[in-house]
Amino acid sequence: MKILHTSDWHLGQSFFTKSRKHEHAAFLQWLLEQVDTYEVDAVIVAGDVFDTGTPPSYARELYHGFIGALQGKQCTLVVLGGNHDSVSVLNESKELLKYLNSHVIPSTYGNIDEQVITLNKRNGDVGAVLCAVPFIRPRDVMVSEAGQSATDKRQLLGDAIKQHYALLYESAVAKRNALLAQKTTNQTNLPIIATGHLTALGVSQSESVRDIYIGTLEGFDAGGFPPADYIALGHIHRPQKVAKTEHIRYSGSPIPLSFDELNTQKQVMLVEFEEDSLQPNLQYQPILTPLEVPRFQAMAVIRGDLQHIENTLNIHEDIANATPDAPVWLCIEVETQDYLTDLQQRIQALLDDKPAEILQLKRVRKQASKALSQQRNVQLSELSVEDVFEARLALEEIVESDEQAETAGRVERIKGLFKEAVFSIQSNVEDLQELETTKSIAESAKEQH
Structure with missing residues (x-):
């Protein structure tokens, strides 16, 4: 079983007013060539297919054109929604794409069985079972209550994500056992693969990555992932292992999405499962080969x-x-x-x-200082929201208490409240974008009728 793991395409990105259309078109053509060269059985896109919830028409054309070009190659496509993706936009072609050997999982909301997918090899035999986990929106897995602190919300969301993974993995194990009992494969076992679109603890980020779960979950502990044979992650644009573990990987974005990513070689991961790689504990040891993506724009x-x-x-x-x-x-x-x-x-x-x-x-x-009073003539566009807040906070005199820890705790509470405010604003913006996208789709459908 051979799988290509990629993520964070961000189709439709405007890079300092410059379109990335030709880069993305060149990458997708290159990706199709890798499918042929390595006889890939399945391609997994671990979130952020589009850069915004309302992608331009050419970005949708690239997306659907790639799916069309993949037909005839006996290769399954799995697309997971990311935090940049609109659930409505991915949903609008989801049912149609089922007939084109493509699975689209926009969100965790809905039938849990649809998120456990059987992946076939090119010859039609069952090759793996996939726990297809997209970006998990807090509102889909938990209910916030009045009076909860930032720490409470962080703990609840972390537990909810861990529970969702455990539920899917349990269902995947049951499906695998049923497939083996039905003799749908000549293998003695089947690998189980999981996906995700989140920030794992300890990863190296870049400027183009927008924090998700701001104010509630700064990073997901790798110990919360299920014991899958490979875990394909998205959201972080630099390819890397998680928690020094070979089989938990970020593939990274295929093109540089910010200038600080230029020192990173872009890649997709070729993941191979062979019967002789099965370990005594019935875990597979996949063969992982990074395929270097060419630079399409100097x-x-x-x-x-x-x-x-x-x-x-x-x-x-x-x-x-x-x-x-x-x-x-x-x-x-x-x-x-x-x-x-x-x-x-x-x-x-x-x-x-x-x-x-x-x-x-x-x-x-x-000898630049972080304080705003010393950052003369710096353009606001050069600073992030967090930079401005940290610089402004540095100008405040926090009253010293008898206990140093108490003073430090006061500063951390202020930072926590700020993060919660940013998270609330971003959530409202995303909800409004989702609503506008849904209204736009509904109006287009009404016009067609």
Whole structure:
């Protein structure tokens, strides 16, 4: 049984006003080639197929075009909803895609049996059982009550997610045993695979990853995952293991979704289960092979003072090989002690008709302080919500108490309340986006009739 594990496509992303359409089209074509080359039995997309709840039409065309191109390859597709995905958008073609050997699981809401899927090999034999877990929205697995603290909510959500995994795994074991009893496969056992779209504790994130479960769950303990033979995760854009465990993996995003991801080699995971890899405890030891995804758009980060930046631009290999039709996208970080009002013009002049475009320009001051009072002339767009809050909090004088721990506890409570407020606002925004998407779909259907 061979599976390709990928995630976080973010189709439709606008990257500093630039479309990623050609990159995503090139990646999907490359992915189809890997399906043929390695004779893959199933492709698992572990969440965030789209970048927003209302993806542009070309993003939907890429998505459905990929599914169409996958037909005839005897390869099953499993699509899991992520925190960026709209449940309504994924639901609108879900029933149709069932007839195209594709399973779409937008959310955990609904029939639990639909989230336990039998995966077949190319020859039609049963090859694995999948616990298809998408992004778990708190409202789908728990009910908040008045008076609950942030700690209570964190504990309840963590327990609810763990319980959901345990329930699905129990159902998957029952299905596996039934399939083996029915002699639907020549194997003596079947691997069980699980998915997820969340933040596991201890992972390395990037700037493009938006925190989920803000104010309630900062990270899910890997000990809460079921004893599946492989766990395919999404949401974190850097490929990595979880808790130093080989079989729990983030595949990462296939293209860089922020400039700080350029130092990470993008990949998809090829996961192979062979009968002779079955261990004495009836667990499989999958063969894991990272398949490196080519870079489809030249991008670079250049740091230093003005002189160093000028020298680098003149000798940069990507810029030398680029063309005006396919320029290099640049992030320029200028180290300067003084505020230069004409910095944009100076940097632009250094390009001197070179095939490159500046998408992001940052000022990096030496001996910079986190305090807002010392962050003069910093653009608000360069700061995150958390940066602003931390800098503002640093200006406050927290009254010292007799017990240092009490003072520290007061600061943590303030931070906790802030996180809860951000979480509440983001949840309301997501609910409104979901409602607008549902209304848009309903109006389109009404017009067609």
